[in-house]
Amino acid sequence: MVFITQDKRQDKITTILDSRFRGNDKRMDWQSAKQLRDKIATRRTNSVEATKAVFTRIAKIEPILGAYISTFEEQAIARAAEIDKRITGGEKLGQLAGVPVAVKDNMCTTFGTTTCASKILANFHAPYNATVVEKLLAADAVIIGKTNLDEFAMGSSTENSGLKQTVNPWDTKRVPGGSSGGSTAAVAAGLCYAALGSDTGGSIRQPASLCGVVGLKPTYGRVSRYGLVAYGSSLDQIGPITQTVEDCALMLNVIAGHDTADSTSVDEKIAPVVDYLAKLDEPVKGLRIGIASSFNAGADEQVRKAIDEAIKTYRNLGATIVEIDMPHLDYAIAAYYMVATAEASSNLARYDGVHYGHRTQNPNDYIEVYTKSRAEGFGKEVKRRIMLGTYALSSGYYDAYYLKALKVRNLIRGDFVRAFEKCDCIMMPVAPTTAFKIGEKVDDPLKMYLSDIYTIAANLAGIPGISIPCGFDDKKLPVGLQILSPAFSEEKLLRIAQMYEKQTDWHKKRPLI
């Protein structure tokens, strides 16, 4: 990966950053999304002021960070003004009234483009809003921009973006993680108050960990996928990326629920949606934490240390530790790359230059419209996964690959079911390492795939998982603690996360960017 402007940028950045500890929170006058919402609602500030402040910061920092593919300054300020007017008029507004938020650029919006960070959709204007976007708007949020990602959400570093590079706000020579790296970098750097990401194999949790923010992947079916450009349909799930656990609960309140447009979103009669804020501050009594020690052993020493410390904190709060056995977790990555790529090869078949998106110039026949448009429009990693998935589904190979992967998936699901008989949640690292250097793994896809070793199982099992900041390594890079819980237990999961956050200040640390 050649990143031409990197050196120049770095010069500029060094002048901005001083050598102080990056976890210093003194200069942070930021506030959480909920705090801002409450201030706006009680007219101690207003949405226009908050939105303008965010855009001032974007003007300064975004050229370094590269978190956004598009921003909508004029539109956002106009909407903020309208919300302020309604507040002044005494109207009761939605849960996110006036709060500037960002959306990962693989969720359809009728405004701006929906690019998936791919050249093939670089100029694509969606004719409809994703359900989550409708819900944000209905909650009176101000959508300020759409964030960068690995092309079609395929990657763990956002380096696979076909449109731009996002850097980690804690160290701009490093990746923000991926694929929701734009969203996590923007939240970490204060370029929005909260954001939406999508998580197919760890794409919310891993970059949240690498950027030191909170990221939740809800249970599969909790949040509508309608309007989320599909990568691996049976694994994809939209979730919040926020500064605090409380904000995470707030965002989930807004986006959770059944959607008649998504058959895989779950009936609320079976799994009711609750107010995730209502009991957030109630600690879980008699909390039993499951740990798979041998599995966790693969992580970097400093990551393990931070995780151990975090678990000690829980112990001090009265939690008990249960050793669990997850015999099939070792096969998670292999199964994941079969299921996800098989589905992707089919999901991405529609980008053919016929109906929309990039079309090759002067094709000789309609076959060339397909082959050349796709060859020109897709990046290397996307092509790799399409080929892998196509192969896995080919006749004669289906049983050996795809079908077998589905069986492994069931075994992993079983591992979790058995584990949750003994514990309320499972804790483990989010990623084996902290943020790695830009370019470090781009030529070694297998190494890159291993970045997701701890996150993938939750997608295969469909269960929720959260990443919360739990410390820094000696390079002052954030470490995330992952907590997994049974399907549709988000309320409890958030309460468990909140117990820790209340005891620690890690979430208040901000990068000096």
Next chain:
Amino acid sequence: MSNVDYKVEVLVGLEIHVQLCTRTKMFCGCELAFGTEPNSRVCPVCLGMPGSLPVMNKQAVEFSILAGLALNCQIPSFTKWDRKGYYYPDLPKNYQISQYDLPLALNGYIEIPTDNGLKKIRIRRAHLEEDAGKNLHTAGNFSQVDLNRAGTPLLEIVTEPDMSSAIEVRTLAEELQRIVRYLGISEADMQKGHMRFEPNVNLVITRAGQQFKTPIVEVKNLNSFRALENSIDYEIGRQLDRFLETGETMEMGNKSTRGWDDAKEVTVLQREKEEAHDYRYFPDPDLVPVRVNEQWLNEIKSRLRELPSKKRLRYVKEYGLSDYDAGVLTNDRTVADFFEEAVKAGSEPKRACNLLTQIGLKLANARGCAITELGPKAADIAQLAQMTQTGEISATAANTILEEMVKTGKAPRELAEQLNLIQKNDAGELEGIVDEVLKSNPQAAADFKEGGKKSGKARGFLLGQVMQKTKGRANPKIAAEILDKKLA
């Protein structure tokens, strides 16, 4: 070669695509459309827009199950949706949502009339899928795509190769058309492409005790009964010629695909060898499997109705109609229902049958409308029939009245009076007229009395005179009785 005796057996299996007449498309809320402006009945889902998701049309599933039940199929309690992948410009997602290994219905049969009685044709399976759009090659160096049809629910029915002639295939296709129309699950309008056929044809040739099978040919995309029948007949001849010429058998050749040239009436080779088509089927992760529980199945079963073939037999047996008449009445469910309603309202079956087949259908055809749309209600038909039954009017008069009813919308009795078609049943009045006729035709009266050869002719002549005098309104039965009494 020509001296060698050989026996030829024809094997035909049929794939039929039936477009269901649901209100909306298979996986989105767009209304089904025919003949509307291109790309006017589309939405993000049937356009295959990024991020859009399909939602199953329950009505389409129920229609398919209904068809499955009518075709005596098993309805599995668990079925699912699969993606069938192939690239074509009229297929916006470049995969079609279909059903691969677990169809909605399987292992059924359909009975068709043949010269040797009813023949059972086995149904292998029936599954539901979405239709593609249409490529339009109208302008210059590029093509256009109309996606109005994309996402329309299609029921694909596959038979076993149990048919042994083109006419059998046609009979089955026509019977199927009647069935789906009876069930109200498809308009089955051939002109609108609601039914498309793909027969698989080959021959088993026995010569000198040895059996040879010719390579299977699939004829693609036939959309008329005529093309279906003719293409199979053509294939039978072509395959026999080719075998006699080259001796090529199934083992040597390969399954090939041919198209039908309607103008030249020949099949044309499209694909020689079965190309290694790999559709990469896999379960569609965007849709949940369909579980058909007993309650739902029973609810659908309750919507099953008497099918045309059964009805036809019943009309013959129960109503004493001719097989031909029963066939005409049962061909169209609306007609059959209308007929049965008239019978229920008091008409003799044969009278209602005659009124409907001789006048009703003729008028409906001329107007291009359904028999129910002509105006007269089944109760009116019954009244008219009853007037004939009681001798109030003649059968001929009933036909005239029905025509007038359609024209004017008036009631039968009113018209009978207005048109002076009430028969003279008054014996006293008729007696006077008979006397008059006898008086003015003494020779004929004498001939009749005399008996013998001339008698019959004279009787007919005299009755004719009575009818003439009454302008056809004399009740012929009563007039004849009087005449016979007078000259006895």
